[in-house]
Structure formats: structure tokens, C-alpha cells
Amino acid sequence: MIRFYAPDAADTGRLPESDSGHAVRVLRLRAGDELQAVDGRGHVLTCRLADENPRGAAVDIVGIADEPPVWVGSLTVMVAPTKQMERMEWMLEKLVEIGIDRFVPVRCARSERKEIKTERLTRIAVSAMKQSLKATLPVIDDMTPLAKAVATLADGCQKFVGYCDDAIERRLLARTLQSCRDTAILIGPEGDFTPDEIAMLINSGFVPVTLGDNRLRTETAALVGADTFHIVGQLAGINS
Amino acid sequence: MIRFYAPDAADTGRLPESDSGHAVRVLRLRAGDELQAVDGRGHVLTCRLADENPRGAAVDIVGIADEPPVWVGSLTVMVAPTKQMERMEWMLEKLVEIGIDRFVPVRCARSERKEIKTERLTRIAVSAMKQSLKATLPVIDDMTPLAKAVATLADGCQKFVGYCDDAIERRLLARTLQSCRDTAILIGPEGDFTPDEIAMLINSGFVPVTLGDNRLRTETAALVGADTFHIVGQLAGINS
Numbered sequence: 001m002i003r004f005y006a007p008d009a010a011d012t013g014r015l016p017e018s019d020s021g022h023a024v025r026v027l028r029l030r031a032g033d034e035l036q037a038v039d040g041r042g043h044v045l046t047c048r049l050a051d052e053n054p055r056g057a058a059v060d061i062v063g064i065a066d067e068p069p070v071w072v073g074s075l076t077v078m079v080a081p082t083k084q085m086e087r088m089e090w091m092l093e094k095l096v097e098i099g100i101d102r103f104v105p106v107r108c109a110r111s112e113r114k115e116i117k118t119e120r121l122t123r124i125a126v127s128a129m130k131q132s133l134k135a136t137l138p139v140i141d142d143m144t145p146l147a148k149a150v151a152t153l154a155d156g157c158q159k160f161v162g163y164c165d166d167a168i169e170r171r172l173l174a175r176t177l178q179s180c181r182d183t184a185i186l187i188g189p190e191g192d193f194t195p196d197e198i199a200m201l202i203n204s205g206f207v208p209v210t211l212g213d214n215r216l217r218t219e220t221a222a223l224v225g226a227d228t229f230h231i232v233g234q235l236a237g238i239n240s
Numbered sequence: 241m242i243r244f245y246a247p248d249a250a251d252t253g254r255l256p257e258s259d260s261g262h263a264v265r266v267l268r269l270r271a272g273d274e275l276q277a278v279d280g281r282g283h284v285l286t287c288r289l290a291d292e293n294p295r296g297a298a299v300d301i302v303g304i305a306d307e308p309p310v311w312v313g314s315l316t317v318m319v320a321p322t323k324q325m326e327r328m329e330w331m332l333e334k335l336v337e338i339g340i341d342r343f344v345p346v347r348c349a350r351s352e353r354k355e356i357k358t359e360r361l362t363r364i365a366v367s368a369m370k371q372s373l374k375a376t377l378p379v380i381d382d383m384t385p386l387a388k389a390v391a392t393l394a395d396g397c398q399k400f401v402g403y404c405d406d407a408i409e410r411r412l413l414a415r416t417l418q419s420c421r422d423t424a425i426l427i428g429p430e431g432d433f434t435p436d437e438i439a440m441l442i443n444s445g446f447v448p449v450t451l452g453d454n455r456l457r458t459e460t461a462a463l464v465g466a467d468t469f470h471i472v473g474q475l476a477g478i479n480s
Binding site: 070090094097098099131132133136143174175211213214215216217220223224227228230231232234235 | 337
């Protein structure tokens with residue numbers, strides 16, 4: 001089943017250009033054909049194609065269904081992007097498949113990458129959302145300095161930071177994370193956080209954690225962190 | 241810290257060609273310099289470079305330390321490889337980082353890829369082993385027909401198959417997998433298993449499972465499966 005992404009179809013009555021071309025030119029849908037679209041905000045729209053304009057196909061919306069999230073508690077993943085952009089791109093694809101609510105690329109003192117193209121990340125997230133049959137698009141923040149990113153987290157959110165230095169006591173994420181709560185997981189740059197950054201994070205309520213005894217690359221750590229959130233929820237009988 | 245891979249150094253007294261070039265030409269190590277190597281069988285060798293031959297540098301082994309595995313129970317991951325080889329390659333890299341004992345590419349009736357280069361997979365596994373500071377290289381099987389692969393699993397191994405069809409009752413992997421036991425996790429092709437294959441698997445003791453309500457690509461499912469093994473072990477207080 002192909003699902004289109006049409007964030008504004010309810011207002012404009014049209015598919016966006018990219019999805020119109022795909023529907024009309026690639027899949028050769030014709031006026032009168034039915035298709036499904038998601039708006040990225042948790043709704044699945046059943047539409048009937050009204051014309052075959054590949055730049056913005058008109059659709060009649062014949063049904064709207066809510067698609068509730070499959071997990072309880074929101075999950076924010078914050079990562080200091082690696083130098084190799086390719087690693088960040090597949091990481092984001094996998095994070096969206098596994099299920100996150102928000103992704104924040106953070107700029108740290110030792111970040112190897114100081115800039116990132118939000119637009120490109122969003123395109124990857126849209127594609128992964130469609131492919132994994134979700135109706136909700138995670139929020140993708142612009143690259144944000146660490147302290148500023150930390151300040152955006154809501155009160156009551158449990159906050160974890162993956163940290164490699166043995167000098168600070170760290171807990172195992174799987175045994176520390178509480179299911180069913182809003183959660184933020186922060187993964188630092190390949191050169192790790194500076195002592196000042198770690199002090200600031202602990203002051204801000206972040207719990208230093210490890211993900212186990214296996215040394216993981218930045219992008220693998222982010223994935224394992226998100227997966228831990230879901231598995232702990234599944235084991236509590238909350239998420240499925 | 242750089243770790244070299246020298247599977248035969250204890251017998252031959254030399255690093256293999258690839259690692260010799262890296263040591264002598266790239267890192268410019270000189271005779272008398274110390275280096276660490278792993279043999280892929282759980283040993284870390286402390287060596288002193290005896291010459292600077294970039295085709296096979298001679299080493300004196302000055303110490304051998306055991307590096308015990310960080311998890312209990314062996315983990316075999318069996319996957320029907322996807323058409324896009326790139327996806328398989330990063331999956332294997334991530335599986336080695338997260339920790340597996342054996343990887344088996346399986347050929348199923350609906351497999352999109354019928355052949356795979358074991359040598360290339362092994363190179364990726366070696367590189368991921370070195371990068372994630374492990375001393376043990378997972379066994380990488382050649383592409384194996386499904387029934388034959390299943391027959392290689394030891395008695396007493398708990399066996400799970402990720403299956404997408406609602407027609408068969410499936411359990412949630414995280415709630416079904418027992419920690420501390422030898423485990424095999426099988427992920428099928430993008431077109432799923434045939435009914436005959438599923439019947440054969442169930443007959444062979446495989447438990448059909450889901451990994452949760454999120455639809456995952458083949459390579460993501462393999463990763464989440466392996467991660468579930470480790471997290472369940474961590475929560476039982478066995479693995480760390």
C-alpha cells in the first residue's frame with residue numbers, strides 16, 4: 001500500500017508537487033482513483049483523485065481517520081551529528097521507523113559538524129514515515145546549541161545523557177528509564193561532552209547513562225536509546 | 241586506541257597484509273613500538289613491532305589477555321538479505337557493534353537477493369569489531385537455504401521468527417525471549433515468508449513474533465531483534 005504525504009490537503013484540496021508527480025506519472029493514477037494520504041499530524045485521509053495535474057493533483061477527501069500513536073509518553077532524541085552526513089541520514093530513517101516524537105540535532109563544544117540541513121532531514125523523515133505506515137511526522141528541529149536545546153525540554157520529562165567517561169557514575173539506561181513518561185535521550189559527539197557540558201547537563205536534571213558494555217558509534221547509540229524506550233514500554237505492558 | 245586484527249599472529253608472528261600497511265604506512269609505527277591486536281577469538285595480544293614490512297610486519301607477542309564476552313547466551317541473527325546491498329552492510333556493522341555471535345544470510349522462496357559475498361561481509365564485521373573494541377569476531381556464514389540454515393541451530397536454542405501476517409498468532413519478542421539462553425532470531429525477506437516456509441519454521445520450533453506495532457524494514461527489524469536480546473538480558477541483571 002502506498003501512502004501519500006499531503007500535509008495541507010484538507011485546506012488546499014491538492015497533493016503537494018512531489019507526491020502529485022509520483023501519483024500521476026509513476027503510479028499512473030487517474031481521476032476517480034482512490035488513494036490514501038497522511039497529514040503528518042496523526043490523520044489518514046482517504047482521497048479520490050479529481051484531476052491528473054502532476055504539479056498539484058486535486059483530490060476530494062472522502063474520509064478522515066485518526067491514527068493514534070502506538071506508544072505512551074513522547075520520545076525526544078537529541079544527537080550531536082557526526083561528520084559523515086550519511087550516518088545521520090540512515091540514523092534518522094531508522095529512528096522514525098522505530099518511533100520518535102522529536103529529533104534535535106545539537107551543537108556541542110566538540111561537535112565535528114556544526115551545521116545541518118533541516119530540510120533534507122525532514123525529507124528523510126517524511127519518506128520513513130510513509131514507508132513505515134505512520135501518520136505522524138516527528139518534529140525535526142534546526143541545529144541547536146546544547147544549552148538552548150536542553151532549555152526546550154518540558155518540566156517532568158525524564159532526561160538521559162549517554163556518556164563515555166568512567167569518572168562519572170552512570171546507570172544502565174534500560175534499568176533507569178521509566179515507561180510511560182515523556183523522555184529525552186541525548187547522545188554526544190564522537191569526542192564526547194566537555195566536563196563543563198556534563199556539569200551543565202547534570203545540573204539540568206540529566207541522568208548520565210550507559211547503553212551497556214558494547215561501545216557504540218554515535219548513530220548506533222541513538223538507535224539503541226530509542227529502542228530501549230520502546231522495549232521498556234513493551235515489557236511494562238504499555239506499548240505494543 | 242587502534243586495535244589491529246591479527247587472527248594468526250600467535251602462529252605466524254606477523255600481522256596480515258592489510259593491517260601491516262595500516263600500521264607501517266598510515267600510522268608510521270616503527271620497530272620497537274607497541275601495539276594491540278585482537279585475534280577475533282576473544283584474545284587481545286600486546287605486541288612489539290619487530291620490523292616495518294608493510295606486507296606482513298613481524299611482531300613479538302609480549303602479552304595475551306582474554307576478553308570475556310559481555311553477554312550470556314549466544315545470539316544468532318538470520319536474515320534474508322535485501323536487494324540493496326548497502327542496507328545489509330550497515331545492518332551488519334550495527335549488529336556487530338550491538339553484539340552478535342553469528343550472522344546467517346538465508347535464501348528464502350521470496351528472497352530478492354539470492355547471492356551475497358561472504359568475504360565482503362566478513363571485512364565489514366572485522367572493521368566493526370575493531371571499531372567497537374571487541375576481541376571476538378562473529379561467525380559469518382555463507383548464504384544458506386532457509387531449511388538448511390534452520391538445521392544448523394543447536395537443540396535448546398530458543399528460536400524466533402519475525403512474521404508480518406496477522407493470520408498466525410504472534411507474540412511480542414520482548415515479552416517472549418528468555419534472557420541468558422542461546423537465541424536465534426530470523427527476519428524474512430521483504431515479501432515475507434511463504435505459508436510453507438512458516439509451517440516448516442513452526443514445525444522446527446520457531447515462535448512467530450512481532451517486534452511491536454511499528455512496521456520496520458528488514459534491516460531495522462534485525463537490529464531491533466538483536467537489541468531486544470541485549471536489553472532483556474540487561475533488565476534481568478545478567479548482561480550489562
